Amino acid sequence: MKKYIPFGFLVLLSSLSLLAQQRPPAISSPDVHADNSVTFRYFSKKAQRVTLSGEFLKAPVSLMKDTSGIWSVTVPNIKPDIYPYSFFVDSVQIADPNNTYIFANERFKRSIVDVPGNTPLVHSLQNVPHGKIHYQYYNAKTLGRTRDLLVYTPPNFDASGKSKYPVLYLIHGGSDTQETWTKVGRANLIADNLIAQGKAKPMIIVMPYGNVRPSPMPDFTKEIVNDIIPFIEANYPVATDSKNRAVAGFSVGGGQTLNIGFTNTDKFGYICSYAPYTATDEFKKNFTDWNPNADLINKQVKKFTISVGTEDFLYESVKQNIAMFQEKKIKVEPLIVSGGHTWMNCKLFLAHSLQEIFK
Amino acid sequence: MKKYIPFGFLVLLSSLSLLAQQRPPAISSPDVHADNSVTFRYFSKKAQRVTLSGEFLKAPVSLMKDTSGIWSVTVPNIKPDIYPYSFFVDSVQIADPNNTYIFANERFKRSIVDVPGNTPLVHSLQNVPHGKIHYQYYNAKTLGRTRDLLVYTPPNFDASGKSKYPVLYLIHGGSDTQETWTKVGRANLIADNLIAQGKAKPMIIVMPYGNVRPSPMPDFTKEIVNDIIPFIEANYPVATDSKNRAVAGFSVGGGQTLNIGFTNTDKFGYICSYAPYTATDEFKKNFTDWNPNADLINKQVKKFTISVGTEDFLYESVKQNIAMFQEKKIKVEPLIVSGGHTWMNCKLFLAHSLQEIFK
Known part of the structure; x- marks a missing residue:
């Protein structure tokens, strides 16, 4: 019987490589750390300035770009809670493209970040029966x-x-x-x-x-x-x-x-x-x-x-x-x-x- | 009995006016018209260029800015269906801030527009019993x-x-x-x-x-x-x-x-x-x-x-x-x-x- 290798792997890989050129790289954002600090990341080779606004901040903070075009900032010591945040890329306010969790709203697109902390909060997903x-x-x-x-x-x-x-x-x-x-x-x-x-x-x-x-x-x-x-x-x-x-x-x-x-x-x-x-x-x-x-x-x-x-x-x-x-x-x-x-x-x-x- | 007018209307109005300065104006986007054309709008006084990408388009189209900072474009004659779309504001890809409907996804934030047409489609909300x-x-x-x-x-x-x-x-x-x-x-x-x-x-x-x-x-x-x-x-x-x-x-x-x-x-x-x-x-x-x-x-x-x-x-x-x-x-x-x-x-x-x- 004929062996079906590579099942179009070559076609697939070249298609995916085309696709990869169009899409930004997969990056992890937000990364919530055990010490209640959170790293936010955004990919852009073209942006001049990227800042983070969030309800855990008194004022926006700037992200720094590395040589690969990944901008990041780590915010220390956030009080455990769930917070809305957004990026300003140059003057454009956006939700975090890599964060699935969006603030359900008709007027703006902000992301939400959950800083769980060590003690379960009243809104935390706990090991209890769920409705x-x-x-x-x-x-x-x-x-x-x-x-x-x-x-x-x-x-x-x-x-x-x-x-x-x-x-x-x-x-x-x-x-x-x-x-x-x-x-x-x-x-x-x-x-x-x-x-x-x-x-x-x-x-x-x-x-x-x-x-x-x-x-x-x-x-x-x-x-x-x-x-x-x-x-x-x-x-x-x-x-x-x-x-x-x-x-x-x-x-x-x-x-x-x-x-x-x-x-x-x-x-x-x-x-x-x-x-x-x-x-x-x-x-x-x-x-x-x-x-x-x-x-x-x-x-x-x-x-x-x-x-x-x-x-x-x-x-x-x-x-x-x-x-x-x-x-x-x-x-x-x-x-x-x-x-x-x-x-x-x-x-x-x-x-x-x-x-x-x-x- | 004391009459409670204006119930803090003045405080409220001044607060809202402060808030209004921070927020873009409420604009309607997307506006789906009876002839299956759709108007897309975006507000920015600072952007140099705003384009629309959508799965109903073969190539991105440019939005034009009016004197109030509202960018818009009307795309004619879209085949009735539900489509993902996004704006590129200068080089930043964003979901439409005024559209509640977001493509549920982990890697990108795109909006979706429903062009219903005159004949109900298989996915249309129809007057039938719902699950x-x-x-x-x-x-x-x-x-x-x-x-x-x-x-x-x-x-x-x-x-x-x-x-x-x-x-x-x-x-x-x-x-x-x-x-x-x-x-x-x-x-x-x-x-x-x-x-x-x-x-x-x-x-x-x-x-x-x-x-x-x-x-x-x-x-x-x-x-x-x-x-x-x-x-x-x-x-x-x-x-x-x-x-x-x-x-x-x-x-x-x-x-x-x-x-x-x-x-x-x-x-x-x-x-x-x-x-x-x-x-x-x-x-x-x-x-x-x-x-x-x-x-x-x-x-x-x-x-x-x-x-x-x-x-x-x-x-x-x-x-x-x-x-x-x-x-x-x-x-x-x-x-x-x-x-x-x-x-x-x-x-x-x-x-x-x-x-x-x-x-």
Whole structure:
């Protein structure tokens, strides 16, 4: 029988060599080291200047080029967390071409780096039972289109209907997507870890896509109440009373959380707003001249928190939001931490909420 | 009662104005028009030259800058499909910052544009029942780590165990990820559409992460057989005989498909290899001096297809693969189409396979 060597190896090698000429070399970036330093690399023979911007840095740092065209810099001693970063190649901002992990966002392309450290963090992948994330389509009737949403189901999820799970509706920030809470915020791993420790109840977390363009934002409040909640209740074994339903969100989603929650206090027993952005027509309409029945609301809403970092660019605004609710006699628990308008803080806020809701 | 106007509007506006100075303006890109032309836009005041590369173009085209720093080009008359594209800003290749849809890949960052056309394509989001994609972790024992995989379940999936579904194991290309078959290949929508038309059987599609580095590639064959198949069979209601199990893959994954399939013909009733890359030690080991029992294999494997485009850089190599199997008297159905080593072709290959398997 004829021996099939080299199976087109020569053709293949010459094709690959052609391909190799077109593609930059495979380089490793980011390289996270055991001492919490990270080496970032970028390949370019033509660039004049390459800098690294990252939320672990106070100011951009320059990468140095070696003779092969590989630019690199090692940043020492990064506090363990997950951070967005990008390169500026001359004046062009880019995600790290060699890093698969991208910040899910509509406006920019940044990469994310996970510095795990030696002690597992609340968002770390740990050796515990894991839940699943379901990607699915639903009929967004209010908006007149088919949309995506993500649904986290907890470890050992019982789909039979024998258990009725509480549900958290969790909304991303302004130019984020329905994937940002898992891809950047690791909501699923935070839930896995806290459930494993008995610190959070097994729950379902629904992560819709909150942006509505060009339609007005109040449509998203209707979308949640009229379309998403019924869809989830028709397709998952969930408890349908308000004490088993929570809403939370970050930034624009934090503002949406206040709008959704306080126009539906009969439906949401827990309202958790993270660094809310409230300079919207909807917020103005709902809360200017607001005359709430505080006694009723304080009975309906078991827990209402507003979280923010002291370096957040919205810090002053959020303090005014908190003061407004206090003035109206609405019981609000402020959670003020250090840090800025970041997803590092989002993860902490979510971890806090998951331990507070459905108790 | 004190009136809370302006709720920190002034603080907010000044903060946002600061933020706005740091961020490029929101622009719309890509804009897909009804006549199948697409406008691509990029903002830069500093760039000297911006070009567009895309798999719908034979050669890069230049964008023109307006006085506000917005570069744009309109490409007419694109054949409806989903295409990868990128910008070159001076010499820097980037994904489109304003496009959320990124090609899931480890080596490059390209965007994808969907030109839907007037007639729904096999991968289009249509008004049919939709399945779900499950993102989950599993214990990859062979590789000694926890890995991700994606599992498509069909519309109206019955989790009770009353129905036993056939399973397709579907593997991505060399620097792709476990998300590429859904994010770029729309495997879920192709399945939804073909199932709705009665052209494909309701099935489960498992999309693992096929890259093994630095370990040798044969470990992935073991990983599929020893870890992934048992994991799926323990967690999903699936039929476990070989006539209800298929393996398919593209490029490096197409080569893996041949290795996995033909070292396990007792386990896979269907083997579908798309533009296989076979210049690997594993392929050489398995198929050099291969002396198969063709009669037995042709009984075990109900359908074996090798698909490739005539402009694929692997075309000559794939033709030799086909000739080798024919020489060994293994029944192989070649599917030769036009086009290159692209995900446009992958979608066609998968659509073809889904109509051929489990019949």
